[in-house]
Structure formats: structure tokens, C-alpha cells
Amino acid sequence: MEFRLIDRIRERTAQGRDDVRLGIGDDAALLAVPEGQELAVAIDTMVEGVHFLRDTAPADLGWKALAVNLSDLAAMGATPAWALLALTMPRGGDAQARQRFVDEFAEGFARLAQPHRLALVGGDTTSGPLAVSVAVHGFVPPGKALRRAGAKPGDVVMVTGTLGDAAAGLHLLQHGGADGMLADYLVERLQRPTPRVAAGLALRERASACLDVSDGLVADLGHICTASGVGAEIESALLPRSSALLGLFDDGSARDFALGGGDDYELCFTVPAARAAEVQADLARLGCGAARIGRIVEGEGVRVRGEDGAWLEPARQGWDHFAA
Amino acid sequence: MEFRLIDRIRERTAQGRDDVRLGIGDDAALLAVPEGQELAVAIDTMVEGVHFLRDTAPADLGWKALAVNLSDLAAMGATPAWALLALTMPRGGDAQARQRFVDEFAEGFARLAQPHRLALVGGDTTSGPLAVSVAVHGFVPPGKALRRAGAKPGDVVMVTGTLGDAAAGLHLLQHGGADGMLADYLVERLQRPTPRVAAGLALRERASACLDVSDGLVADLGHICTASGVGAEIESALLPRSSALLGLFDDGSARDFALGGGDDYELCFTVPAARAAEVQADLARLGCGAARIGRIVEGEGVRVRGEDGAWLEPARQGWDHFAA
Structure with a gap:
């Protein structure tokens, strides 16, 4: 059989x-x-x-x-x-x-x-x-692969598409409310994520570091920081969020999903500041777009600034299989 | 984590x-x-x-x-x-x-x-x-891989090592009697099979067809027959059986394990009759040995002849995940 x-x-x-x-x-x-x-x-x-x-x-x-x-x-x-x-x-x-x-x-x-x-x-x-x-x-091609190591202080941190949709879709499936077009969109983002293959190819020789967001932005950007020996600062006001996410959830929940929710499979990457605009324009042409969400700094770890300018403690830092 | x-x-x-x-x-x-x-x-x-x-x-x-x-x-x-x-x-x-x-x-x-x-x-x-x-x-190297297709009528059917040990080891674990050196040997054959990598390399450009015995000899040789568009005849008297297998089980059980038991991970292969002796000598030098157990014929399917010369209906034809 x-x-x-x-x-x-x-x-x-x-x-x-x-x-x-x-x-x-x-x-x-x-x-x-x-x-x-x-x-x-x-x-x-x-x-x-x-x-x-x-x-x-x-x-x-x-x-x-x-x-x-x-x-x-x-x-x-x-x-x-x-x-x-x-x-x-x-x-x-x-x-x-x-x-x-x-x-x-x-x-x-x-x-x-x-x-x-x-x-x-x-x-x-x-x-x-x-x-x-x-x-x-x-x-x-040899030597052209994007890696997690390579981000440098001063680089801009960017992500493709929007963040938090998949986690919001999972929330709707688990807690009810998965009806209507906005909900369908979020559930579809969970069930049928779009791998950003063309974006990845476009980033070769331009991004200094790259990975995909599977565990959550803060957790995954943390992997870039660790591999590169740097820190990162994120502005939560700059997180790209879909109108479906903002239509169904309050700002606080939408931000938590975007920071900590996994399963979006967007690319998070860093580029030298001088090339950020050019990269952004190219990814916009590819249809997925890319948002600047922060910058790489000396030090270690990921810090997130709230809309009020204060550093915040993310409510959710992404999940981790085998975590207690 | x-x-x-x-x-x-x-x-x-x-x-x-x-x-x-x-x-x-x-x-x-x-x-x-x-x-x-x-x-x-x-x-x-x-x-x-x-x-x-x-x-x-x-x-x-x-x-x-x-x-x-x-x-x-x-x-x-x-x-x-x-x-x-x-x-x-x-x-x-x-x-x-x-x-x-x-x-x-x-x-x-x-x-x-x-x-x-x-x-x-x-x-x-x-x-x-x-x-x-x-x-x-x-x-x-391109074109040198061993495949299931390629066996021809007149080719000799051979296997490396011995057959039935792993199935016998499983039987001992499941039904008791897994004590003593002979039993240890059979259980070890189940738990730590030896992939016949060196034998596979030695068979390149010499075997006309090859696969590994994972589901049982009759079932797996059947895959060679299907892929090659031929049939096969096996002499059960020629099946290589370890002294551990023969020491702990009667002839009938040992034969059934050898014909139908899976998990041995020996290689079953076919070679033109003229090269069988040479291949056998080479595999003997590699330590695993190879036994002639039958021949490829026109037709389809695998038939097994018992020690008395009559064709037999194998009690076990190998297992099949998802089989009813």
C-alpha cells in the first residue's frame, strides 16, 4: 500500500x-x-x-x-x-x-x-x-547565501509583508470569532503562508543578515543578534500590520501578535542604511513590500520601544518547543 | 531549547x-x-x-x-x-x-x-x-548508480550477509527468550543493522539490479522483478542463515524469517551468471559475504522452492505499512 x-x-x-x-x-x-x-x-x-x-x-x-x-x-x-x-x-x-x-x-x-x-x-x-x-x-551561487550572521551596528532592520496575522488567525480558530472576510484572511495567512522566495533572491548581495519569522519577530531577530554579535532596537509603531489584524483586534493585541506571534514566514533582514530605500523599492515591486522597523546597535538582545517612547517588556516573546 | x-x-x-x-x-x-x-x-x-x-x-x-x-x-x-x-x-x-x-x-x-x-x-x-x-x-558518478530495474533472465540472485536475524530478534523481544549469546546476536541484528555501504560500492558496474531488504526478501525481490519486468525463483535451501538463527529456531521458522522477515538491511542483487563467482569472491573479501539464492526468469513474481523441490507458499511475505 x-x-x-x-x-x-x-x-x-x-x-x-x-x-x-x-x-x-x-x-x-x-x-x-x-x-x-x-x-x-x-x-x-x-x-x-x-x-x-x-x-x-x-x-x-x-x-x-x-x-x-x-x-x-x-x-x-x-x-x-x-x-x-x-x-x-x-x-x-x-x-x-x-x-x-x-x-x-x-x-x-x-x-x-x-x-x-x-x-x-x-x-x-x-x-x-x-x-x-x-x-x-x-x-x-557559492558565497552568495544570506545568513543570520552579518548584521552590523547602523544597519536598518526590515521585514517583508505584515506581522502577527498567523498568530491572530490561530487565536480566532482556538477562541472563536473566525467568521467573516477579515477572519478568513487571517486564518488563510496561518494555513497557507507565502514563502518569500522572490524576496530572498532579491536580497542576495544586499541584505547583511536574513532569516524567516517562524517563532516570532523578537525571538527570531534575537537569533540574528546572537549570530551577528549585535543588538537591535525595534519601534513598535513601525510594525507592519494588516488591516484585517487591525480591524479585528485592539492595538495592544495586534502589537503582541506582531512581536511575539510565530508562523508568519515573512523575512526579517538587515541592510546597510544607505541601501534601505533601494531594497524597499525593489521588494515593493515584487508585491510583498518591506517595512523598516528598527535598527541594529552595539550590544546584544532585542529591545522594543512602545508608541509612547518607553521600552516595553514584550508580553509574548515567541514560542519554543520543549520550553517548560 | x-x-x-x-x-x-x-x-x-x-x-x-x-x-x-x-x-x-x-x-x-x-x-x-x-x-x-x-x-x-x-x-x-x-x-x-x-x-x-x-x-x-x-x-x-x-x-x-x-x-x-x-x-x-x-x-x-x-x-x-x-x-x-x-x-x-x-x-x-x-x-x-x-x-x-x-x-x-x-x-x-x-x-x-x-x-x-x-x-x-x-x-x-x-x-x-x-x-x-x-x-x-x-x-x-553519473550513470553508475545501482537500480531496481535491470535484472535479466539468466541473472543470478544474491544476497549479502544472512537473512531472518532481525525478524527473529524481534520475535524474541516480543515473545520472550531473549537471553543468552545467540539471542543477543539476533537482537543486535535488529537494533543495530549494518548498512552494506562497501558492498554497494563494489557492486557498481557489476550488479544488474539491487535494493536493500527492509520489508522481507520475497517482497523486496518482488520490487526488483516488477521494476525489471522479470520473475525470480528462489531456492529456500540456499538462503543464508546465521548459526544464531538456526541455533534458536527450527528449520521452518528460520526459513519463514529469512523469506518474510524485514529489517535485515542486507543487499539483494542480481548479476550476470558469468560474473557471480567474481562478485562473490569480492564481497567475501569485504567481510559480509554473498550467497547465491536463485535466478531471474522470464515472467513475473517471486517463487520459492522448498527443500523437497516443491514450490511453496511463503507463510509470510514481508510486512507492509498501511496494509489491512
Whole structure:
């Protein structure tokens, strides 16, 4: 049965790529990395009840399992190429229900894979508690990858898109109120995040440091600070927030979601001040936009200034698996 | 906390490899594939209660999670290079117990990684039901990989090592009798399988088809037959069985374990009859040995002849996740 499930996924995710010499169906895939390119690789796991709610639509799960990985490639400035999928799902229920689940999962996965010409080259389906691991592979010219280390005092801190939407969408799903167009928008931002692949490519040779916002802005910007040996100051008045977020939540909640909420998969990056305007204009042309939200300073850690000019203690600093 | 767990694994699995341009710690690893080599990639998941027993020692789990993946590379004739690890473990229990688990897991993983100079380049630890996904990457010259397709009528069917040990070890753990040196040997074969990497490399340009025995000989040889468009005939009298297996089980059980038991991670391969003796001599020099167990024929499917010369219906045809 395992082979039939993988076959169904393969059919729905077919991609013609010359660099896939042998795809799904043998003990391993055979792949050719283009000359003069390095390989960027990442792996991420999503577990039911931890990373996604029970009863998440299979298509949303397929999309998101790939999205969070493409977001890692985006954060490195890499061009997506191939993915491996390990899908673990309960054995209970009838075979037809499992096939339907797999078909819908594959459809959501393929929907995001297609515009990126990403090929699924290997897969493993096993029985067990619902969980998905995806490993992605992308290309980047040697020495051109974006990293967390490299931010310098005086650099401007920027983020793509808007922050806090996904956390707000999760809040609505968990506490009710997920009706109407604004709510739909926030829930969609949670379930179908857009990996900022084009933005990541545009930032190569321009951003001094970059990562994607998966755990929350303050926590993730903290990783840039640690890796770069610097501190950061954020102006909460400058945090980009969607009109859906501001329409459904008061200012304080919207700010907390934007500072601490995870799962937005926007890029947070630093650029020398002299290039900030140019970068901002380019990302605006790409459609996602980029907002200046603060600056890099000497020292360590992330400080956030409230609208009244006083430093604030963020109510939520992002979540951390395994945290007590 | 996630970073600290991954750091502990990184410390214990350090490998100096020039082709790892950036290892664990950023959004993705950066890797350089040597010129003139293709990349072989595979992913495998192990779930507690499905692929391994509850209370399996963490070090055994670390070893085996890597071993089953290295076995996929071996089956392709690829040289191991890098791995990604996604470890999901319950949040319950104290932090010290989790650290100890991770340390022991990493030690088992490193114990197998080291002789293969395999570097762990990326990792993700999440909370949830205990499960491990590993993705491996290896190198193989273009066109030289071993595949499942390619077996031809008249080819000899061979296997490395001995068959049925792992299934017998599992039987002992589940049904009692796992005491004494013979039992220890069989349980060790289950918990710490040896991926036949050197044998896979030696088979390049010589085997016409190859895979690793993970689901059971009959089931796996069936995959070679399907992919190659041929049939196979096995002589059960020729199945290589360890003295531990024959010492603890009667002939019928030993044969069933050898035919249907999974988890041995030996290589099953086919070679033109004229080269069988040479291949056998070479694998004997590598220490694992190889036995001739049958031949490829026109037709389809795998048939097994008993010691009395009559075709037999195997009692066990290997297991299949998701099978009813």
C-alpha cells in the first residue's frame, strides 16, 4: 500500500526537471546539482496538535508543510529545486479515507510546488500519529547565501509583508470569532503562508543578515543578534500590520501578535542604511513590500520601544518547543 | 531549547568535511557536491510502536535511524556524505531526561556516522509522539548508480550477509527468550543493522539490479522483478542463515524469517551468471559475504522452492505499512 500512496502523490506533483535523473520509486533519487551552484538544504517537521490543529484540512497541511521549508530556502536566498516528503498518518479508518487524505494533501503540496517548479523526488509514508517532515533542496551561487550572521551596528532592520496575522488567525480558530472576510484572511495567512522566495533572491548581495519569522519577530531577530554579535532596537509603531489584524483586534493585541506571534514566514533582514530605500523599492515591486522597523546597535538582545517612547517588556516573546 | 538540543547533537556528530560550507545553525545548510558526481538522496521515518518497540535504547534508535537510510544509499552504490535529522519526542518528563535521551541518541547516531565520515548538516527537534526522520545524501558518478530495474533472465540472485536475524530478534523481544549469546546476536541484528555501504560500492558496474531488504526478501525481490519486468525463483535451501538463527529456531521458522522477515538491511542483487563467482569472491573479501539464492526468469513474481523441490507458499511475505 505504501507504494500506491506515494504513487498518488507522485502523480499529483509531477514536474519536468532535467536535473532529476531518477525520481520516486527506487531506494534513492538521483539528482544533478548545476555546475557552479551550492546546495541549500533544510528539514522541518509538523506534528498534529503541536504545529497544526486537529482537523486541519489535508490540502492546507500539504501546502504548509512545503511552505515552511521553502521559507527556509527563501531566508538563504536560494532557488528551490527538490523536496523529500515523509508522511506519517494513522492506520485507523478505511482505506478510501486515507487515499482521499493523501490526494488532498498532495493537491495542496502541488499547488505551492508548481509555481516554484519544485519536484518531489522521494517519499516515505508510514503509519503513526499524524506528522509530516519535508526536506528541501535549493541552489545558491557559492558565497552568495544570506545568513543570520552579518548584521552590523547602523544597519536598518526590515521585514517583508505584515506581522502577527498567523498568530491572530490561530487565536480566532482556538477562541472563536473566525467568521467573516477579515477572519478568513487571517486564518488563510496561518494555513497557507507565502514563502518569500522572490524576496530572498532579491536580497542576495544586499541584505547583511536574513532569516524567516517562524517563532516570532523578537525571538527570531534575537537569533540574528546572537549570530551577528549585535543588538537591535525595534519601534513598535513601525510594525507592519494588516488591516484585517487591525480591524479585528485592539492595538495592544495586534502589537503582541506582531512581536511575539510565530508562523508568519515573512523575512526579517538587515541592510546597510544607505541601501534601505533601494531594497524597499525593489521588494515593493515584487508585491510583498518591506517595512523598516528598527535598527541594529552595539550590544546584544532585542529591545522594543512602545508608541509612547518607553521600552516595553514584550508580553509574548515567541514560542519554543520543549520550553517548560 | 530546540537550539540547545540540536547543539548537543551537533557536538557529538562533528565531522570535518570540506564540502560542508555551512552546517547546523542557520535556516539551511550549504553544501558543495563534488564535480562530476550526482547526488543520491533518500528519506526514512521510524515511529515508536510501528518501526521500533517502546523502550528501545535511545542509542540504538540513533544508530538505526541512520542505518536504514545509509542502507538506501548502499543499495544505490552511493558514497554517504551528509544527513538531516528531524527528531520528534514527547514533551513530558523532566528536561534532564530529555537531554540524556538526546545525548544517547546522538551517541548511537555518531557511532555509525563516524566510520562513514557522514556529517549531520541540519536538524529539527519538535515535541510530539516519538519519531525520527532522517534524510541522507550521497555521491555517485553519473550513470553508475545501482537500480531496481535491470535484472535479466539468466541473472543470478544474491544476497549479502544472512537473512531472518532481525525478524527473529524481534520475535524474541516480543515473545520472550531473549537471553543468552545467540539471542543477543539476533537482537543486535535488529537494533543495530549494518548498512552494506562497501558492498554497494563494489557492486557498481557489476550488479544488474539491487535494493536493500527492509520489508522481507520475497517482497523486496518482488520490487526488483516488477521494476525489471522479470520473475525470480528462489531456492529456500540456499538462503543464508546465521548459526544464531538456526541455533534458536527450527528449520521452518528460520526459513519463514529469512523469506518474510524485514529489517535485515542486507543487499539483494542480481548479476550476470558469468560474473557471480567474481562478485562473490569480492564481497567475501569485504567481510559480509554473498550467497547465491536463485535466478531471474522470464515472467513475473517471486517463487520459492522448498527443500523437497516443491514450490511453496511463503507463510509470510514481508510486512507492509498501511496494509489491512
